[in-house]
Amino acid sequence: xxxxxxxxxxxxxxxxxxxxxxxxxxxxxxxxxxxxxxxxxxxxxxxxxxxxxxxxxxxxxxxxxxxxxxxxxxxxxxxxxxxxxxxxxxxxxxxxxxxxxxxxxxxxxxxxxxxxxxxxxxxxxxxxxxxxxxxxxxxxxxxxxxxxxxxxxxxxxxxxxxxxxxxxxxxxxxxxxxxxxxxxxxxxxxxxxxxxxxxxxxxxxxxxxxxxxxxxxxxxxxxxxxxxxxxxxxxxxxxxxxxxxxxxxxxxxxxxxxxxxxxxxxxxxxxxxxxxxxxxxxxxxxxxxxxxxxxxxxxxxxxxxxxxxxxxxxxxxxxxxxxxxxxxxxxxxxxxxxxxxxxxxxxxxxxxxxxxxxxxxxxxxxxxxxxxxxxxxxxxxxxxxxxxxxxxxxxxxxxxxxxxxxxxxxxxxxxxxxxxxxxxxxxxxxxxxxxxxxxxxxxx
Numbered sequence: 001x002x003x004x005x006x007x008x009x010x011x012x013x014x015x016x017x018x019x020x021x022x023x024x025x026x027x028x029x030x031x032x033x034x035x036x037x038x039x040x041x042x043x044x045x046x047x048x049x050x051x052x053x054x055x056x057x058x059x060x061x062x063x064x065x066x067x068x069x070x071x072x073x074x075x076x077x078x079x080x081x082x083x084x085x086x087x088x089x090x091x092x093x094x095x096x097x098x099x100x101x102x103x104x105x106x107x108x109x110x111x112x113x114x115x116x117x118x119x120x121x122x123x124x125x126x127x128x129x130x131x132x133x134x135x136x137x138x139x140x141x142x143x144x145x146x147x148x149x150x151x152x153x154x155x156x157x158x159x160x161x162x163x164x165x166x167x168x169x170x171x172x173x174x175x176x177x178x179x180x181x182x183x184x185x186x187x188x189x190x191x192x193x194x195x196x197x198x199x200x201x202x203x204x205x206x207x208x209x210x211x212x213x214x215x216x217x218x219x220x221x222x223x224x225x226x227x228x229x230x231x232x233x234x235x236x237x238x239x240x241x242x243x244x245x246x247x248x249x250x251x252x253x254x255x256x257x258x259x260x261x262x263x264x265x266x267x268x269x270x271x272x273x274x275x276x277x278x279x280x281x282x283x284x285x286x287x288x289x290x291x292x293x294x295x296x297x298x299x300x301x302x303x304x305x306x307x308x309x310x311x312x313x314x315x316x317x318x319x320x321x322x323x324x325x326x327x328x329x330x331x332x333x334x335x336x337x338x339x340x341x342x343x344x345x346x347x348x349x350x351x352x353x354x355x356x357x358x359x360x361x362x363x364x365x366x367x368x369x370x371x372x373x374x375x376x377x378x379x380x381x382x383x384x385x386x387x388x389x390x391x392x393x394x395x396x397x398x399x400x401x402x403x404x405x406x407x408x409x410x411x412x413x414x415x416x417x418x419x420x421x422x423x424x425x426x427x428x429x430x431x432x433x434x435x436x437x438x439x440x441x442x443x444x
Contacts, residue, residue, distance in 0.1 A: 035056045035088070047095050059107035126203065144186040155174055162194060162197075192304065195215065233318070239284045241280060261290075295312040
């Protein structure tokens with residue numbers, strides 16, 4: 001018994017001395033083959049990469065080791081349960097920063113241990129995103145910023161400046177900001193009118209990469225295009241029209257300015273919902289334009305402030321065209337004739353007839369009639385006329401003497417009429433006749 005024991009001791013000693021102790025051979029076992037590493041290798045942008053290698057036949061567990069250029073950063077044992085279909089997969093519980101790394105896997109069993117050849121890779125920060133918009137001019141104080149998604153980015157840092165300081169900056173989660181390769185955000189702080197530049201940084205645990213900077217300007221809405229009126233008009237309260245514009249318009253300001261007298265300058269504000277239909281806006285200010293020259297323009301506003309004025313448009317406001325006297329004419333014996341004349345266009349509100357003696361007789365007088373005395377009431381029905389700007393409506397009215405004597409007008413006197421301009425007395429001087437109020441004449 002002592003010999004067997006001594007013999008085992010001697011044999012064991014011999015194996016140890018010779019450095020060739022091989023229990024596996026004694027029991028007919030060998031170590032598992034070396035695992036073949038698959039990934040990661042080369043350059044990657046994720047800070048939590050997935051590591052894969054081939055299954056080693058006979059291995060009962062795997063030992064994983066990950067190192068940077070100076071020391072191990074992660075070590076762990078993994079059971080064979082991480083393997084499936086000939087491939088083993090693990091995601092180590094470590095977040096890597098940008099830099100170079102190498103990793104190894106050792107397959108272990110009761111027969112021994114075998115290391116893989118090793119594999120190297122580099123962790124890079126996400127690539128720089130490409131900013132898209134805004135650029136050039138924008139007409140909203142809260143623009144939407146868009147850029148291309150960066151592979152491996154987990155968040156983005158947006159920064160907006162005005163050339164001298166940062167006016168806005170914020171982080172955005174990549175999963176909530178990006179879709180189908182495009183990221184977009186609409187910050188709520190409103191920008192005032194002016195010039196800005198912006199950039200975005202793609203980030204993950206490995207680091208961050210800035211995009212190139214892009215510039216834009218915040219402006220008021222663009223200038224509208226004027227429609228009408230223009231040129232010579234006779235309507236004292238015209239309808240003004242202009243084009244609708246974009247840029248989140250909150251109101252349009254219509255301004256009318258006299259050039260050589262006339263009505264004082266005025267401006268009126270209109271909301272788009274009030275003035276615009278489709279692509280056209282219009283407004284009819286209550287301000288009455290006296291005869292004279294004017295310029296008018298329109299200007300849009302939004303929350304950033306005023307936009308550009310439209311190009312100014314000129315108008316010349318004149319009185320209505322002269323009517324044509326119809327009767328009486330020639331020689332007559334009626335001391336209280338009915339005067340009739342053609343109705344005219346131009347927004348007429350009244351007609352004044354004037355009668356001036358040439359060689360004695362009744363003193364000069366004037367009488368004013370509203371358009372209710374015209375055939376067709378205030379707006380006589382237009383009929384074909386050889387004279388542009390006129391209608392063939394008839395107007396008529398009784399004279400001052402009719403009112404003084406109480407004479408009832410005849411059937412034709414239901415028409416309002418306007419009298420011809422005062423006749424001139426023969427000779428170099430031009431007579432002037434006094435004006436009367438109501439139906440009372442200057443000589444009565």
